[in-house]
Amino acid sequence: MKHRDLGTSACPIDRSLYEVGDTWTLQILRDAMHGITRFTDFSNHIGLATNVLTARLQKLVSVGMFEVHESALGNSRDYVLTEKGRDFHTVLAALRQWGQKHLFEDDEPVNRVIDARTGRQPLPLRLTAEDGRELTPDDILIVQSRAADPIEAATPIDTPRRRTA
């Protein structure tokens, strides 16, 4: 599959990667969730070349994850997350959770998220069934349907897991 074909794939992961599938874009979104809105603040924090940061911000505006808010005098621009952009925080939370669990030694400093109201950590993100069972990769199947159709109308996609199940 060529990179440009990702944007029309039936797999939502492919399509997501087409919009946001690079390290810098994900770092920009992470910082935006923490309240950064200005070019210079993204630049200082992520340490990106100006042309790269410009391209990534433009892409995020063009796909509707950022809106540009210009000041009345036209001397400042803020890149503000849209609803679609803000909704991406669940992905970043999952990435943070995985990294925190698997990529740190006990004596290393680690940035963690707390609930601002209670100072406690959020509950772990887990994929669960309607009855509360945790779903592992072995417990799920991939099916295909029109996006608007109910799940009952979906047909199975052939995967190696399904063939051996």
Added chain:
Amino acid sequence: MKHRDLGTSACPIDRSLYEVGDTWTLQILRDAMHGITRFTDFSNHIGLATNVLTARLQKLVSVGMFEVHESALGNSRDYVLTEKGRDFHTVLAALRQWGQKHLFEDDEPVNRVIDARTGRQPLPLRLTAEDGRELTPDDILIVQSRAADPIEAATPIDTPRRRTA
């Protein structure tokens, strides 16, 4: 921040991106969750150049997300997810959920996940507090502590959101 510095950042998202932060690696992991283990199957499904796929698989082995299982005769190799690798499925589930919600028109075919036992969709992934409140980007703060320390020992990290809160 230079790319190589991501691997020693205090931010778990940076470290995660250092290990898996490219489109191809994420596609490989997605396919592995569906039961693909062979080089030729990854190659056929993702359509990657051989040298690129080789490098990505080697990286995933070196960071402990895949183990290589060789057949007794040495004529086949399977790339099998480790526990660390399998645990990444929550990230892919979050990416899938976001893409499914924001990147498809009603009449487009979309690949969806179902619970193999019931045929129903999993519950939506949401970041929630201990008391069940949904946590948005506005409801969380970033703090830093040693990885082994309790959250009570953490100190706040200065972010724009915190400065304006």
